[in-house]
Amino acid sequence: MGMSRRNFLGATTAAVVAAGAMAKGRVFGANDRIGVCVMGLNGRGQSLCDGFMRDPRSEVVALCDVDERVLNASAAQVERKTGKRPKTFTDIRNALAEESIHVLGIATPNHWHSLATIWACLAGKDVYVEKPLSHNVWEGRQLVETVRRTGRIVQHGTQARSDGRWQRDIALLQSGEIIGPLYMARALCYKRRDAVPVAQDQDAPPHLHWRLWQGPASEKPYNPMYVHYNWHWFWHYGNGDIGNQGVHQMDIAVWGMNRGMPVKVFSAGGRYTYEDACETPNTQVATFTYPDGTMLQFEVRGRATHTEEGVGVGNLFYGKSGYYVQGKGFFDDSGKEIRLSGSRYPIPESGDCYANFLNAVISRKEEDIHGTALDGHLASAHCHLANIAYRVGRSLEFDPETERFKDAPDADALLTREYHPDFAVPEIA
Secondary structure, three states: OOOOHHHHHHOOHHHHHHHHHHOOOOOOOOOOOEEEEEEOOOOHHHHHHHHHHHOOOEEEEEEEOOEHHHHHHHHHHHHHHHOOOOEEEOOHHHHOOOOOOOEEEEOOOHHHHHHHHHHHHHOOOEEEEEOOOOOOHHHHHHHHHHHHHHOOOEEEEOHHHHOHHHHHHHHHHHHOOOOOOEEEEEEEEEOOOOOOOOOOOOOOOOOEOHHHHHOOEOOOOOOOOOOOOHHHHOOOOOOOHHHOOHHHHHHHHHHHHOOOOOOEEEEEEEOOOOOOOOOOOOEEEEEEEOOOOOEEEEEEEOOOOOOEOOEOEEEEEEEOOEEEEOOOEEEEOOOOEEOOOOOOOOOOOOOOHHHHHHHHHHHOOHHHOOOOHHHHHHHHHHHHHHHHHHHHOOOEEEEOOOOEEOOOHHHHHHHOOOEOHHHOOOOOO
């Protein structure tokens, strides 16, 4: 039993959850093709289309975008490449009622990621969702619980999880075999971001369904500063560069440390060297402390800068007897490179992120997912916690069990958001 658009619009949360538990996804045979709908067609959406069109096991049967110009241009492009025009939708609720769609690929702005994934799972679809998994901590936890209850396959779009070298090196970092137990990770996002020209609120263009673009976000007037990219730098829709490019490096750092959620977080920074209307910092430092006292440090530099150890966007790890630099390898505590034998420490073979996701869709095994919903939640939540500490302007203590702050109601208020009543994320966890 699938979920129709009427179910999504009219059902109570309890009814949606109950109906979703009965939604059945298809089991695929060797000769079956997996029907994919891609939602959000700028930037990463085109990469999703290309990735799924490359794999003979899948077919892009539908596209969804709230900008009709983008939607029609993307449909024409898919038709040129495949000889078949996909179905087109501006409202994802209509797409999720289509039986020919088995998988939803999500590349929308961040504020749509969790709700679209939850709706798709309740409709019996599997999901490849771009980073970050969520716009805030609370909705990420609702997504994780939805996946657990429905048994759907959800893969988070942090592609390093599909990289064989990272799989080997992270395993060695976690084992302590090469540089000893880890005590610290650093993640760097040095990516130049310039000022955004200030614009005034105005009527949305006729080809853009503005209410659908906003989706779960509460109502705001249309402003061309938001569409189609610079929404990243406004809290209402985005999460700054720590939750944009940075969540890739955050995921690797969290993966390597393997400590779960932190117990303390602090962040400081600002929007330096220019003035514009954007809100998120272009320069930001965040530190996280785990229950055992180990730590993670994250740094965003959006202005002119140097690299560190040759790393500008990447990761470093520090252990008892050495350290690790992305792209260079392992070093002992004197700075001498530790060369790894390829026969003793082989790099495992791994497909790309789309092929690995399709493998999991077919096998139905969680161990085949390269970046689970929980993995995505932990990485994304670290970004959100850093942004909350930055916004309240002080160090915060966090309870990993309840996923709430200690004695900080102003910070707790930023763990979730005010949702539009037609697009509220259901409380499931």
